[in-house]
Amino acid sequence: MSSPSKTTGQKNSMFGSMKETVGNLFGARNMAQRGREQHAAGEAEVKAAKAQGYAEGTGDRIVGKKDSVVGAVTGDKTQQTAGNARQQKGARKQEWNQ
Numbered sequence: 709m710s711s712p713s714k715t716t717g718q719k720n721s722m723f724g725s726m727k728e729t730v731g732n733l734f735g736a737r738n739m740a741q742r743g744r745e746q747h748a749a750g751e752a753e754v755k756a757a758k759a760q761g762y763a764e765g766t767g768d769r770i771v772g773k774k775d776s777v778v779g780a781v782t783g784d785k786t787q788q789t790a791g792n793a794r795q796q797k798g799a800r801k802q803e804w805n806q
Contacts, residue, residue, distance in 0.1 A: 712756035720750030761805035768798030 727743030730736070772794030779788025 712753045712760060714754050714757040714761075717750045717753030717755075717757060720753065721747050722750070724748070724750055758805040762802050765798040765801030765803075765805065768801060769795050770798075772796070772798055 724743045724745070724747030727746060728740045729743070731738070731740030731743055772791045775791030776788050776795060777791070779785065779791055
């Protein structure tokens with residue numbers, strides 16, 4: 709199974725809604741039901757992708773904080789700067805996936 713994707717999830721949600729609307733418009737209950745299912749699956753994939761992205765951001769923040777502290781304690785400015793950058797990257801990833 710591939711990783712969840714916000715783009716694919718949004719596409720499936722949109723196409724599912726369209727199928728449901730067309731099915732309801734023409735009285736095609738089977739098509740409307742398949743559309744509802746596709747829409748729900750798309751929404752679930754978007755939520756899963758956001759959760760995965762948020763978790764990755766959390767990991768980046770933790771590792772970045774560790775690197776920043778170790779760099780500060782050892783006097784390694786390169787490691788400290790890299791740690792700070794990774795922390796910021798993790799924070800942005802978390803914000804994007806809320």
